[in-house]
Amino acid sequence: MPFASQHLYLTFGGPGWNDQEEWQTGLRFPLDGAATEADVALWADGAATAVEGWWTTHTLAFSSAVALGWVKVAMVGVDGDYAELSWNPQMREVTPPAAGSSSAVGLPQASLVVSYQSGFSFGYARAGRGYLPPLPTAVPSNSSGQIANADAESIRDDMVDLIGNLNSLSASVPGLGVANASIMSQVGAGTTREIQSVRVGRVVDTQRRRRSGIAEAYTATAAV
Numbered sequence: 001m002p003f004a005s006q007h008l009y010l011t012f013g014g015p016g017w018n019d020q021e022e023w024q025t026g027l028r029f030p031l032d033g034a035a036t037e038a039d040v041a042l043w044a045d046g047a048a049t050a051v052e053g054w055w056t057t058h059t060l061a062f063s064s065a066v067a068l069g070w071v072k073v074a075m076v077g078v079d080g081d082y083a084e085l086s087w088n089p090q091m092r093e094v095t096p097p098a099a100g101s102s103s104a105v106g107l108p109q110a111s112l113v114v115s116y117q118s119g120f121s122f123g124y125a126r127a128g129r130g131y132l133p134p135l136p137t138a139v140p141s142n143s144s145g146q147i148a149n150a151d152a153e154s155i156r157d158d159m160v161d162l163i164g165n166l167n168s169l170s171a172s173v174p175g176l177g178v179a180n181a182s183i184m185s186q187v188g189a190g191t192t193r194e195i196q197s198v199r200v201g202r203v204v205d206t207q208r209r210r211r212s213g214i215a216e217a218y219t220a221t222a223a224v
Contacts, residue, residue: 004190004192006075014094016108021214028184039175040075047092052098107211110136111131112201114132115200116128138204163198180195
């Protein structure tokens, strides 16, 4: 299944729970130009700066059990594979990994979902999503089971700012021909729609794979 065009796939993430787990999320940016190593490297530098800024200034602090450890930019072909180039992908390590600043730990599998909206109600690439690492201060109400609307709005606004900062990188690398962050579907001939808005769900979701690396431990058996 093809993408409609080649693109830059930005992913970022890091370790959690003493390196037992890893989290990541990402965004896609269509390309309409001939990408060179220098241009992609320059864009990757700017993306790493934007992501690190988002992480360290996030209104609600991320769990201290997780850290931002890397930012990666890969050029992906229409076939969905990384372009076979010696310099692809571009990896930017955060050294040392930047741990979240919340003293609360939270649950490894707890994740709030950021939904990316294209403005279309139907069709492919109408919406996308990303799963954030634990935000333990966003606590569900004991009556509704939802986090506070104000918390969801601050998470939304921080992501809007990050996407805006990433979109603005195209002006600094005009030869790259990179478009704004988009939702890209591989169904059929491929469909691409630019992200027009962001929303955040108020019910904490579950990412089971983010706890699968943590070893189970049991209490001693007690007789009944």
